[in-house]
Amino acid sequence: MDSLIVIMLDGIAADHLARHGARTPHLHALAERGLRVDRLAADVPATSLPGRTSILTGVSTDVHGIYGNVIWDGARFRYANPDDVRVPTLPAHALAAGLDVAVLGYGMVRPEDATTFHHAWWANEMLQRARDAAPIPADEGWLRTSRHVDGSGRIAALAAAGLPDGVPDAYAGDRMHYLMSEVTGDQTMLQWSAALASGALAGAPPDLIVTEVLTPDSLQHVAGFEHPFAHWAVSYADALVGEVVRALDRAGRLGRTSIVVTSDHGHGPVERALYADALLPGATTSCEGGVLYVAVDGPTEARRIESHLAEHGVARLPGDHLPPERRHDVAAFVAGGATAFEASAPSERAGATEGPSRYASGHGFAPGTPSDERFLIAAGPGIAQRTLERAASADVAATAAALLGLAWDGPGRSLT
Template identity: 40%
Template sequence: MPQQHRKLIAILVDGLSADYFDAHRQRMPHLSAMAEDGTRVVRLASAVPATSMPGRATMLTGAPPERHGAWGNHIFDGQTFRCALANDLKVPTIAGRARAAGRDVAAIGHAMVHPGDADCFYPPWWLRGFVDGSRFAKSARLDGGIYTDHVLDPDDRLAAAMVADGPLLLSADLAEDAAAALMNGMHNDQRSLAAVAALACSDSPPDLILTEVAMTDAIQHLHGFASDPAHWAFATADLLIGSLLQRLEKAGRLDEYVVAVCSDHGHAQMETALFPGAILPDHLWEAEGATLHVVARSAAERREAAERLAPFGVTELDSTHVPEPHRDRIATFVAPDRHSFEAKPDGLPAEQTMGPPKYVSTHGLRPGDPADDRFCAFYGAGIGRGSIDRAVSEDYLPMLAGILELPATDGDRPDLLG
């Protein structure tokens, strides 16, 4: 008889910081129960910069950005900044490693997973801008349309599992406004979690399922850290995870699956946006929240950028998170407390260098800033009650690999779950 391994559902809840959970855990009873009855990493540090694609890539690979290659939401290709994609990863992901070990893998809406590393694959609903263009566009399509080029379900398992739940993503006739987009996005998060539950409780449950709850980040960006909309978003995310746990228990699958919930970065309230386009009009740059990357083709250009940014309280960091061969050409800067970098809105005077932020809460803060520490907890089959005070970003992957009993690689850190 073949050896039976534990199965794993890994859920990324976008932007759930350790600080927010500690202050508002009563709003999230299911995550609180996971943290109390399972094993919680109290403070899991973020990758550098603490933004979406570097965070996801490090979670999936266990490697820092300078090794895995996704060192920003947009990476410099020698000519311009373009979106970081799964194809850019230079280190195998947990999905690829699990599949190579003979495990059955499903990726339902998880960014930075290559379709070729999954037996069942559905693209992230919020990455339409990545699929269709060169810029990051984290929003739902209000016409309800979806891109189907990368859907992979060769045995119709997802389609069969979702019969009782309806289609994975429903079309929506919604007005084109921000509130409608956020509601449509949360609806799509709900459909993704329903698909995960249907697959896990089906006759062919995957060994590894990767998924996301994405709108919690966007709602904080637009409405603020610990705002009423943010409270609603996280309470809703908690309900979605609670529903999944209840369905697993009812189907008798909670003894088979470990459920891991982790965020990609934290969040912090902003007061002022700095406009690099006005401060550095002759430079090519890319903003990553409170982190700024500037292309510096010479030492003189690097010094000039630093001198122009210094009066705004901006300080230069090293660029060790940038892989070769571009490390020497990227100057990395960080904004002062409660400041971020944004493109200047249309209609402002050319000389205006700062203003109210569009994203009133953000991340990508100075490396080591506790506001970018994030939530992480493991619950389910074989997970005992425990607490890990602190861990670095690269520690998450070895814990996933240990649950699945995958062979360790030379780059893996020790498995903190033991």
Template identity: 40%
Template sequence: MTHTNPSRPTARFHTPASIKPRAPTKAILILMDGVSADYFEKHKHRLPTLLRLAGDGLSITRLRSTVPGTSMPGRASMLTGAAPQANGIYGNHIVRDGSFVCADASDLRVPTIAKLAKNSGLDVASIGAGLIDPADCDVFVPAWWERGFLQGSRSFKSLSENRIARSRMIKDPDGRLRAAGVFDLFGFPSSSDTVASTALVAGLAADHLMIGAAGALACSENPPDLILTEIDMTDSIQHQFGYESEAAHWSVAAADMMIGALIEGLRRVGREDDYAIVVASDHGHSAVHTTIYPDAIIPDLLWESEGATLHVLVDGAHDRRIADGLLARFQVEPWSSDHVPVNERDCIATYVAPPGHSFEETVGDTQEAGPTGRPRYLSTHGFRPGSAEDDRICLLSIPGMQPCNVAWGSAEEFTPTIAQILGLSNAPFSAKGLL
């Protein structure tokens, strides 16, 4: 069941942050896709690496999610320190030329922490992180999931060959990956193979390769100042097997071990105190029991699902009234589109599903099942804004900092905090860092 967040405590700092970290320092940013604040609070005993990180520096118990609480808006807020209405990424898919297309780094309207670091003379490496422009990096490896994300989009046929080619373009002009012992980063099995489980195995292998490459660079003779990387199968496995399923527990524990191996590698070469290790999630997760099929309810309108949030492309008040009336039959509630940039707000109507529901496209036999059914994704995100299920983890192990806990933090505070660690100016940000 979706529920609203508990009231925010008056005092955000549970433990005084009286000792500032040594600054500037290097940083490794690791995104763990879809790990919720609730999950970590309940199951931290399964995650020894994250538990140690939580006690080593600054831990934020509940990092508030963006609207909607889905992957691309979550990543964009963490990279820019700006809300979706300012950074331009208000969904996994955004409207361009009258249709929904996959959000891309080129759609960002404000600079990322990678660009700010690069422009300040820092050495930046992005190893499998989404929404990063290769031009902002000295070493760049695209997100391994990006090609699948593009191919799964209904707008795939309209994508340029250059856009698809970039999903496998590695930038490493000085051969630093090879010098660090990293070779074939896209050698994992193809998800088109005949074994049904291959896609999950390939994803786990890809996560392992990306985290391993990030750690190898950090331990190399020429370690970057800022490394951005991701672990993504924690989200996919929760979607497929369910929140708090045994498979979900295993996937998060495997991610914990990957991070532990990276930290152990730093320790072996004497660099554990050179890097701040930052682990954060883009959104939370929670179980759903029913899905709503918009294409069966509003077949004449273009739409895109954001989990339990729905974006509908409308042409004026008439389309809005039609969508409002048809969706209301299924307790779908109209919501504000304030998270959409002002110049696009009039053409995008936003809706939220009732508790325990999500939005999906009909596939195969579901076309005969009617307007609702059993979800393919047993767990999802993007719930009604303010829902606790979408709150995410944020742990920052920072050299020289006394352990400190913050009860909650906003998405916009994350990037300025990373800038503080790196010794960058907070001038571009609307919010202040937490250090």
């Protein structure tokens, strides 16, 4: 049977890919022999966990429930985890249809929804206990991904053949240790994906492999959009995709494997920050790029905050991207332009409502902001060569489902 690999490269903007073909030769080579979507619409908000979840569910945040990296649980804002996803993911659908599914390092998938599973190397970043004194029950959603021991034997077989047997603990050292854990973790996931897909080291290739690369997002945040280090990070991700293609080619599997590559959101320069604690003293808030969530006690308080924030040029979002039962206790706002919300000002500007951003580049700006848009590339058997100017977020999952031969009743349409 033909196989499908879905590779999510975190934070590669449509504009970046369009402008820098010379630095992303593998992605462009893939696009030349298949489908290319120049601008894939962003989710609201265009941040990482909503984007990851939409890619694998084909529904919007109000339906899948991951309307931010951080969500309101009725008492607090906390990190979303795979157990918060309210609808079955593509891996779950594929597994239920009897397919062989490998999820390698892709966040927002439950271990039981794959035949072969390895957690995202960054999963422990999402533990609330890393920030608070006491663990909270929701941490379990991420912890159980980290504890999962692959029962398929495939990862052990890959390690026996000389590939890594796991990922470093990214949180066991300083910033340099974190960065090297990141590039190592990303590389390991793509090495494993290449080896599994080529069917050489660990039995027959899975029908579906889902994996991701985080490095482009982190480097752009810190270094800046189109900074030389950001270019390195995107080229690194491109080269990892190239390794997968080369491995398939060497194994004679290229004609039997479809590859879908996309991003969870784009990236673009951040010009300034608004500091939530000074804007709304005493309020419970959560910053999601250019979107601010405020916990409110019903519509009257939401309107009071709305008129206060309007003095700072901040507009209220309709909130229809929130699950219906959250719309009365979470109000969503957007800064507009290239402005990000941050929890508090740096110490030297204590008390200020606005100032420089901690991050040089970011995402999750006002709905429709072009820099939030990403791309989609799909190549493989039966995928016609064509370019589409635009596609919807929901089309990614519908396209992947069609390539797997799965029935799909989401709002998206297959692009191939």
